[in-house]
Amino acid sequence: MANSWATLGVDLHLEPAGSSGLRRGLTDALRDAVRTGRLAPGTRLPSSRSLAADLGIARNTVAEAYADLVAEGWLTARQGSGTQVAMGVPPTSFGQRGTGGVPPAGTAPRRREPGRPAYSLVPGSPDLASFPRTEWLKAARRALATAPFDALGYGDPRGRPELRTALAGYLARARGVRADPDSILITAGFSHALRILGALLGARGVRTVAVESYGLDVHWGLLRSAGLATPALPYDELGTDTGALSDEGAVLVTPAHQFPMGMPLHPDRRTAVVEWARRTGGLVLEDDYDGEFRYDRQPVGALQGLDPGRVVYLGTASKSLAPGLRLGWMVLPPSLAQEAAEAKGRVDTCGVLDQLTLAEFLTSGAYDRHVRSARLRYRRRRDALAAAVADRAPEVRVTGIAAGLHAVLRLPPGTEQSVIQAATWQGLALHGLAFHRHEQALAEPLDALVVGYGTPPDSAWAGALEALCRVLP
Numbered sequence: 001m002a003n004s005w006a007t008l009g010v011d012l013h014l015e016p017a018g019s020s021g022l023r024r025g026l027t028d029a030l031r032d033a034v035r036t037g038r039l040a041p042g043t044r045l046p047s048s049r050s051l052a053a054d055l056g057i058a059r060n061t062v063a064e065a066y067a068d069l070v071a072e073g074w075l076t077a078r079q080g081s082g083t084q085v086a087m088g089v090p091p092t093s094f095g096q097r098g099t100g101g102v103p104p105a106g107t108a109p110r111r112r113e114p115g116r117p118a119y120s121l122v123p124g125s126p127d128l129a130s131f132p133r134t135e136w137l138k139a140a141r142r143a144l145a146t147a148p149f150d151a152l153g154y155g156d157p158r159g160r161p162e163l164r165t166a167l168a169g170y171l172a173r174a175r176g177v178r179a180d181p182d183s184i185l186i187t188a189g190f191s192h193a194l195r196i197l198g199a200l201l202g203a204r205g206v207r208t209v210a211v212e213s214y215g216l217d218v219h220w221g222l223l224r225s226a227g228l229a230t231p232a233l234p235y236d237e238l239g240t241d242t243g244a245l246s247d248e249g250a251v252l253v254t255p256a257h258q259f260p261m262g263m264p265l266h267p268d269r270r271t272a273v274v275e276w277a278r279r280t281g282g283l284v285l286e287d288d289y290d291g292e293f294r295y296d297r298q299p300v301g302a303l304q305g306l307d308p309g310r311v312v313y314l315g316t317a318s319k320s321l322a323p324g325l326r327l328g329w330m331v332l333p334p335s336l337a338q339e340a341a342e343a344k345g346r347v348d349t350c351g352v353l354d355q356l357t358l359a360e361f362l363t364s365g366a367y368d369r370h371v372r373s374a375r376l377r378y379r380r381r382r383d384a385l386a387a388a389v390a391d392r393a394p395e396v397r398v399t400g401i402a403a404g405l406h407a408v409l410r411l412p413p414g415t416e417q418s419v420i421q422a423a424t425w426q427g428l429a430l431h432g433l434a435f436h437r438h439e440q441a442l443a444e445p446l447d448a449l450v451v452g453y454g455t456p457p458d459s460a461w462a463g464a465l466e467a468l469c470r471v472l473p
Ligand SMILES: Cc1ncc(COP(=O)(O)O)c(C=O)c1O
Pocket: 123, 124, 125, 188, 189, 190, 191, 192, 216, 254, 259, 287, 289, 315, 316, 317, 318, 323, 327, 328
């Protein structure tokens, strides 16, 4: 079918029929119109009723196509102002959606809303527009339909047994974690788990938790708010030097993928940290925030597998699914499981329906399928980022890209702040490495950007990459 609509002053030729069905055809046609600039940012689209009448198709088909494009970030829908083309969408002639095409030099600058960055490459978030809504809904429906009525009570402070059992199986298979469902505690993300551990360690008389020279200030802050000191371990070309541990009561590390530098903990230092824990009775807190996303070879297995009696394994759905779910998990040494459950308490729990949904998502195989397709998407973006930087800014070295959703771009000395400032003027939000550096870090400061290439929706990826290339020295 070929048709056009002239409602609300918009005259647009659409060919929504294709072998894959009307809804898909209309979605593709509209996406294409936005991507190529035929529908400019801010354009108000006709109501689903009038577009359906114009095209001679069912209203639901139009409503569903609009909903798909809102979820992907191409359109926005607001009560009272209808459906519009999103402001952050650049008209672009390069790169296929989701393929991470490399932008050519010299593309015209894009318009942006004043005051608010049009693009973000800040690390810390997956592509929220690709959250598997349909699969999640299916899992939620099945979970609710089959949940026993008593699942809706206050329940076990450790979390739903269905989820703890599903996680024990998944973590053993995918991450090499040795887990018994009884030693797993469900939390509202990693941060919640860290708060619980801070309280538990403080109550046990621990005063100091060593952390890495590079990391997240907000996590160190959670430990400090429990009264713990958080000195930094040295960092060198092999990564975090765990050989420098002495009488601290615990250490917080990111062994599979150092955040943000991006390398795995060196094998000698993996052994060193476990030996330190055995020798001193210390505890290793293993932050496995994005262990699923490794691109060039098998993921590095969890450190916890080396000594489940001395390592607390911490995982989260924030990178693999979405931070808004606020779902995380701890696998505790059996001797600490009861104490941790008490530190968490009965009140401070996570919603049962989301826990049951995640359990269903894991056991049905939907989680594996989602991670596999997300891995492909992020891998393409990573390759496009590396290719674009090599082409447009050969002075800049891209590092830490074997895994995860971010890369570290090493800049010429003394340029980090000016690049970030230039990015702000271009409407691009960026983080420099200085933002992630511990105030007591001993190593020479490096000028670098921490680029969260997983963050933008597909619709904004090419524009974000182009904006980045423009500001690189
Ligand atoms: C290093 C690191 N650890 C853990 C997390 C996850 O934290 P949460 O589960 O509280 O969202 C993140 C998310 O940005 C992270 O970057």
